[in-house]
Amino acid sequence: MILRAAWVVPVSSPPIRGGFVRIAGSRVVEVGEGRPPAGKDEAIDLGAAALLPGLVNPHTHLELTGYAGQAPAGPFWPWISQLIRLRAAPGQVQREQQGVRDGAWLSLRAGVTCVGDISRRNLAWRVLKGIPIRKVCFVELLSLADDPPRNSGELRSELDAVEEDALLTAGVSPHAPYTVPAGEIRAAVELAHTRHRPWTTHWAETREEVAFLAGQPADLPPLLTALMAQCGVMSPRLAPMECLSLCTAGLAPGLLAHVNYVAQEEIAVLASTGHSVVYCPRAHRFFGHEPHPFMSLRRAGVPLAIGTDSLASNHSLSLLDELAVLDAATGGALGSAELLRLVTIDAARALGLGDRIGTIEPGKQADLAAFPCDARGDPVAALIAQAPAASAVWVAGERVV
Ligand SMILES: [Zn+2]
Known part of the structure; x- marks a missing residue:
């Protein structure tokens, strides 16, 4: 599965404008910018959203x-x-x-x-x-x-x-x-x-x-x-x-x-x-x-x-x-x-879980949260100022919200 969003915020590296995250099973396998070749993967475009680690x-x-x-x-x-x-x-x-x-x-x-x-x-x-x-x-x-x-x-x-x-x-x-x-x-x-x-x-x-x-x-x-x-x-x-x-x-x-x-x-x-x-x-x-x-x-x-x-x-x-x-x-x-x-x-x-969660990186669990965000500048500052509810949430690669 591929998730695309206006912003992907890996935390381990700076926010990516127009980014994507590729998930296989419970894990993240790729994080990048632009439109990846979908291949057999289902692609979901989250639109005006910031995708963060859960x-x-x-x-x-x-x-x-x-x-x-x-x-x-x-x-x-x-x-x-x-x-x-x-x-x-x-x-x-x-x-x-x-x-x-x-x-x-x-x-x-x-x-x-x-x-x-x-x-x-x-x-x-x-x-x-x-x-x-x-x-x-x-x-x-x-x-x-x-x-x-x-x-x-x-x-x-x-x-x-x-x-x-x-x-x-x-x-x-x-x-x-x-x-x-x-x-x-x-x-x-x-x-x-x-x-x-x-x-x-x-x-x-x-x-x-x-x-x-x-x-x-x-x-x-x-x-x-x-x-x-x-x-x-x-x-x-x-x-x-x-x-x-x-x-x-x-x-x-x-x-x-x-x-x-x-x-x-x-x-x-x-x-x-x-x-x-x-x-x-x-x-x-x-x-x-x-x-x-x-x-x-x-x-x-x-x-x-x-x-x-x-x-x-x-x-x-x-x-x-x-x-x-x-x-x-x-x-x-x-x-x-x-x-x-x-x-x-x-x-x-x-909590002793730093090697499994907390960032969006290949190998980590696909625990992700998408928030509505149309910021042109710093998406994280916008989220902190507005504190919206999540629009979609995944835990171990499964969508739960
Ligand atoms: Zn307490």
Whole structure:
């Protein structure tokens, strides 16, 4: 099959005006300019469109899609208390399974062909397995929870239950250093390391978390503090990145969500570890955090990516919407090519999929998204400014939207 479009944006090289992509089976076999000889191939002319690698959202919780708009914007702790109440209501499992389904299709229609999705009860992968989206299904370890997995033994069983396939990779996610004891975080990362699977965690998300880790008085909700003590979550009396080293030294690097609060001197330490950081600009704004250290992390060479987090703290699952906010917040300092990399190849690398997706190149999977675009100038800048829905989407060479 040959796809022709007004613009082809390979990401690994500059946009091609009047380009084409030839696909055989699940893979891209040729990328070029002009009209290729069609031969036996079916040719589809997408017209005034930009054809991009499918976008990659490395941090989301699709099971929370159904809670959109139900916990008000504002500080993190009241929000999470409200979310816990919502999640405890009867019918939760069905509601969250439906949320995974809805969230996956919202993502595909926004041109997102791969998600790094975190699931609390490990229910998402069963739903996602039947949906033609590429996914890393992270099983979430939460020691404070009523349901498994609450420790690394239960995590191992849940990880073993995930049925991987060509589009589905299993991973693990110890939730955060205030909800999982440090020893259990390390055991979870060791599990990922020995199985050669990706891992992710929420780290340095709030000021209160950082104070707790340092052994300073932390203004955490009293109920949470009591649960933490009960579950053996103790302060390591360390800065966030020192605590992270304790949990991950000598093991394969992972993906840290947020890292909103990190001291300047810790950023060099972080850069030396190889961990990636996923920043979620609109969720960050939703919680009213202080400005994110994104530009300092970038200067230090920390691998970065952009994600949406869940619809319980965001207005859409569109990564183009996310880039528009990032572009404004950074005063246009990044340029359209770098912005696009943050939601394609950089995000793919952060999920351990950089050799398979994230660019349009021969040999890579044909995960592609076409967006309406009649720009004469920079097509990527036009897409970020307008954030349209995708007009057509392919995953592993199959058209899904
Ligand atoms: Zn999250």
